[in-house]
Every structure is written in C-alpha cells, then in structure tokens.
Amino acid sequence: MINILFTGNDASWDEYEPHLQAAFASLPFDVHLSRDIPADQVDYIVFGGEAPITDFAPFTRAKLVQRLWAGVEDIVGNETLTIPLARMVGGGLDQGMIEWVTGHVLRHHLGMDDHINGQDGVWRNDVTPPLAQHRPVTILGLGALGQACGQALAQLGFPVTGWSRSQKSVEGLTCVSGPDGFETALSSAQILILLLPKTPATENTLDENAIAKLPKGAVVINPGRGGLIDDQALLAALDQGQLSHATLDTFRVEPLPPEDPFWAHPKVTVTPHIASATRADLAAEVVAENIARGEAGKPFQHLVDRSAGY
Structure with a gap:
C-alpha cells in the first residue's frame, strides 16, 4: 500500500x-x-x-x-x-496561459480597447494596426509556460524574442540570454511579457533602467509574479508616456487592496491572478x-x- x-x-x-x-x-x-x-x-x-x-x-x-x-x-x-x-x-497550466497571453497580446496589438470603450457614436477608423509580423514581442522567461506562449504567438506571425538566464533553443523563437541578451530583448519589445519565476535574482527585473530600454509606447503584460516589477517605476513610466499600458495579473499583495493605485490608473488593466490555473x-x-x-x-x-x- x-x-x-x-x-x-x-x-x-x-x-x-x-x-x-x-x-x-x-x-x-x-x-x-x-x-x-x-x-x-x-x-x-x-x-x-x-x-x-x-x-x-x-x-x-x-x-x-x-x-x-x-x-x-x-x-x-x-x-x-x-x-x-x-x-x-x-x-492545463500551459494551455490556460497560452489562451490568456494570446488574448491580451491580440487585444493590445489590435487596439481593441479604443473600440470596446469608445461606444459613443464616434467612427474611429483613423488607425490601422500593423500586421503581426511587424509587432515584435519579447518574453522574459523561457520555462515551459514561456516556451508554450512564445510558440503560440510565433504561429500567429509575431516575431518573438525569448530571454532566459541560460541560453536556450526554442523552435520559432529568437533566444537570447545573459545581460547583453537582456538589453537586446528589451530594445525591440513593443509588447513585453513577463513569465519569470519569483526568486531573489528576479526581484524587480523590470525596474526603471529596464523600462527605459523598451521602445517608447511599449505594452507590459505580467502573468508571472508581482515581484518581477518595480511598481513605482511602472506607474511613473505610464504617467510619462514611456509605456502605453500595463496588463497585470499578479501582484506583491493579493488580493490587490482596493486602495492600490493600479485599480484606478487609466493605463492599467487588473486581472485577479486568473491567467492560468x-x-x-x-x-x-x-x-x-x-x-x-x-x-x-x-x-x-x-x-x-x-x-x-x-
């Protein structure tokens, strides 16, 4: 027995x-x-x-x-x-994460919020989004979930760069590693996805210096761990226009307190740790x-x- x-x-x-x-x-x-x-x-x-x-x-x-x-x-x-x-x-973790990440990448890529939130009689057809092949995406973290999401996005036509601590090879992705690879991964990321584990080494991976290396107007999507991001640096970058939006599923304190500034910020989407289960x-x-x-x-x-x- x-x-x-x-x-x-x-x-x-x-x-x-x-x-x-x-x-x-x-x-x-x-x-x-x-x-x-x-x-x-x-x-x-x-x-x-x-x-x-x-x-x-x-x-x-x-x-x-x-x-x-x-x-x-x-x-x-x-x-x-x-x-x-x-x-x-x-x-089910991988498939759930693929669906959540892909949905929010497409949402930001296509500019869907303008039409979902803009049901006010104004005909907004002045902006045509680029095709996926012209929207570089970077994933920080190439574990099982990072690889699965990266390959799903690559199959949709997005050029995907994946960064990991040690060098990896993943079909369909441009894989980089180390400090130099980190800067390369950030520099092209119009959409940045964080899927790193939470460890002392990954605390505040996305800090003020890292955010400054992103293209102006980049979008940050974090279904990984709340501690990966310096919250104050993120809010400052959103206010200054360095970032255009942040979709956050994980936080340092969960449930996210009602008074947290993320709830009310017009450039932040909060989801309640539901990216994958x-x-x-x-x-x-x-x-x-x-x-x-x-x-x-x-x-x-x-x-x-x-x-x-x-």
Whole structure:
C-alpha cells in the first residue's frame, strides 16, 4: 500500500480528491489517499498550498513532494524539505496561459480597447494596426509556460524574442540570454511579457533602467509574479508616456487592496491572478505519473532546482 498525503484546504480537497482517486485507480499498486496519515507512514505528499506543513523532518519515508501549482517560492527555501520537490508542469497550466497571453497580446496589438470603450457614436477608423509580423514581442522567461506562449504567438506571425538566464533553443523563437541578451530583448519589445519565476535574482527585473530600454509606447503584460516589477517605476513610466499600458495579473499583495493605485490608473488593466490555473483532472494525471515513476525506480519529472529556486 502506497500512502499519499494531501495537504490543502477543504475546497482544494473537494476539488482534487475525486480526480486523484480516478487517476490513482489506473496505477499497478494499491494507493491510500488521505489528509490524515501519520508522518512516518507517508510515501508521497501532494502539496496543494495553504497547507499546515512547515516541518518536513518527520516525513522520514516520503520520496517526493509534488506541488499542484507551478510556483514553489513559498516552499523551496524550507530547510527541512530535503526530499525531492516537483512543481506542476502541464495540468492545463500551459494551455490556460497560452489562451490568456494570446488574448491580451491580440487585444493590445489590435487596439481593441479604443473600440470596446469608445461606444459613443464616434467612427474611429483613423488607425490601422500593423500586421503581426511587424509587432515584435519579447518574453522574459523561457520555462515551459514561456516556451508554450512564445510558440503560440510565433504561429500567429509575431516575431518573438525569448530571454532566459541560460541560453536556450526554442523552435520559432529568437533566444537570447545573459545581460547583453537582456538589453537586446528589451530594445525591440513593443509588447513585453513577463513569465519569470519569483526568486531573489528576479526581484524587480523590470525596474526603471529596464523600462527605459523598451521602445517608447511599449505594452507590459505580467502573468508571472508581482515581484518581477518595480511598481513605482511602472506607474511613473505610464504617467510619462514611456509605456502605453500595463496588463497585470499578479501582484506583491493579493488580493490587490482596493486602495492600490493600479485599480484606478487609466493605463492599467487588473486581472485577479486568473491567467492560468491548474485543472484538477489534468493535474491528477501528472501526479499519478510521477508517483508511478517513483515506484518503478525512474527519475521524477519536473524536479525543482533548489539552487535556482525553481
């Protein structure tokens, strides 16, 4: 019997439990899934967030902590967590992010806000947007989500530059890396998308100096993490016209307080951290696959690099 501990609140348990049970039913061994298993009898931990575990030392038998989300910044630094940690890759996250990012890129590319917000009897046909091939897009972060979004946009005809800490090769994208590549990636970005993980090294990636390297009138789209942007520098750039708009899905404090200036700023669109979410049915299949690999002695998938923080 393989004992799997689920950690999370009542709502996440109600959402995930039936899908996990269904996925585990196909495994070639018996599984016991519960929210209440003695620590020294747990083989795997499915970590759903908002969980009470802060000390992993008692889980002496556990082989893996499997996160149900892509982000691991709230757990990766826990010194008691010495067993492998896997983040969620797939589980509907990639397709959801592709749809959200593509929708907002097209919205800004086509200037849709002028017509959606301008239903006042004025015939606004004085501006024709360029074709996608003439609208350079840059994505900061070429993890699974960055690559998926970049390739989707490239298939629509956008020239896409992707920047990452280490050099990567992604079909259909111009890939750059390092400090020089960072400046190159910013210099052409009429639309900039942030999909970096949250680590000490990525804090305020988009600061005053970085914003100044963007073409005047650029659009910033952030479905990554709130800490990637210097909020005050962003607001100043919007007020000064260096940026024409910012669509933000993630923030340093969530929910975003009602008094936050982002809510009322005419050049900011706030969405409530909905760019992408794990789908329980698809995520359960990813979890079951990793547990099956562990029991077969195969390497786990999507393991977190503790030194990099993601």
